[in-house]
Each structure stands twice: as C-alpha cells, then as structure tokens.
Amino acid sequence: VVMTQSPATLSVSPGEGAALSCRASQSVGINVAWYQQIRGQPPRLLIYGASTRATGIPARFSGSGSGTEFALTISSLQSEDFAVYYCQQYNDWPPFTFGGGTKVEIK
C-alpha cells in the first residue's frame, strides 16, 4: 500500500491551524497512525485507528478519515509543533508503509 502525503511542506504562523492529508493507494479501513518527528528526535505516536489520540497527546491534534483519505488537523500551532509528520498504514502488511512526510514550518 502506497501512502501519499500532501503537501510536502506547509508554512503556518504560530496560533494558526494546519491540515495535513494522507492518501492510501487502496482501502486501509481506519488502520492508519500519525507520527510527529521533531528534528533530531525519534518519531512520536500521535494518532492511531485514524482518530484516537495516543496517551499524553494534546487535544489540539485530531485525526479523521477512513478508506483511502485521511487527515491530521492541528487546531492552533504551538512552537513545539513545528516538525515533520508521517502517516503509516497497518492494514495490509508486510510491509508497514509510511507516507513521505509533511514538514510543518514556521511562516
């Protein structure tokens, strides 16, 4: 399953919202996770089951979608949210596949 993320880069001002998109090449149900990777750090699980926040993840992060179209929304960007975000499918494996990432940068 090929996961395609868009846009590749998103320029956002602190306090603004951001919407990230992830498309699967075939239906993956709701078996999608989202990860945040801050520069120099390992990935951190944000969302699993397309919309369930992982433990300790702030409510400003929300996930949605099913089938082939998924979204990660950050309602009001904080300084610590500027990072690269990856989606991953775990419906049809092996392999577990990731999107190419969306970099959220400061505008």
Next chain:
Amino acid sequence: QLQLVESGGDLVKPGGSLRLSCAASGFTFSDYYMSWFRQAPGKGLEWVAYISNSGSYAIYADSVERRFTVSRDNAKNSLYLQMNSLRVEDTALYYCASAGTLNWFDSWGQGTLVTVSS
C-alpha cells in the same frame, strides 16, 4: 517508564556485518511484538523487520530479506538486528519500536547510526 535504547551502530565497509541491540525497560518486554525501522539521512521512515513477542515469527522488508535477521532474548529484555552483506544504501539511523495492539508503533528508541562506506 517505558524506555528503548539502541546500540551497536558503527562505520562499516560494504559487504561487512554489524549487530544492533535494543535494550528495553519499564514494561513487560515479552508481551510485545517489536520492530526495527530506519531513516536514511534527510529521508523518511522505512520499516525493516518485525518479530513476534515469543520470537517465533519474523518478517522483513524486501530490501533486507536474506541479509538481516531480527531476534530477541526475552530473559535479557533485548531485541537484536544482525545485519550481513551491508550495502551503502543501508546507511541510516536505525530505530527499534514497540508495536501496539494492531501494529501502530507506540514507543521508539533514540536510534543508532549505521554508516556503510569504503
């Protein structure tokens, strides 16, 4: 507190071998399926290998099949990745991660760097 700490990364020549380790603490390691991932410099995430909680089942990415072997020692709370016939394109930061109920990956180590170069 759940912690994963990778080690063993190094500079190795093409065709060489390396064994990575991942030490787990703060959770019941033997209950969890585990995976290895890698990230080439400036690139995205790539899944490498996956092993069941008992170690009886393992699967690999096509790019490493027959060259890499994942194993674990539950008595030592440790995960391993034996890498043989290394190629330049295996150069990456290698992460171990624990698998959630349906194979999202909920905890990650800090990574260990493998550089393959002559």
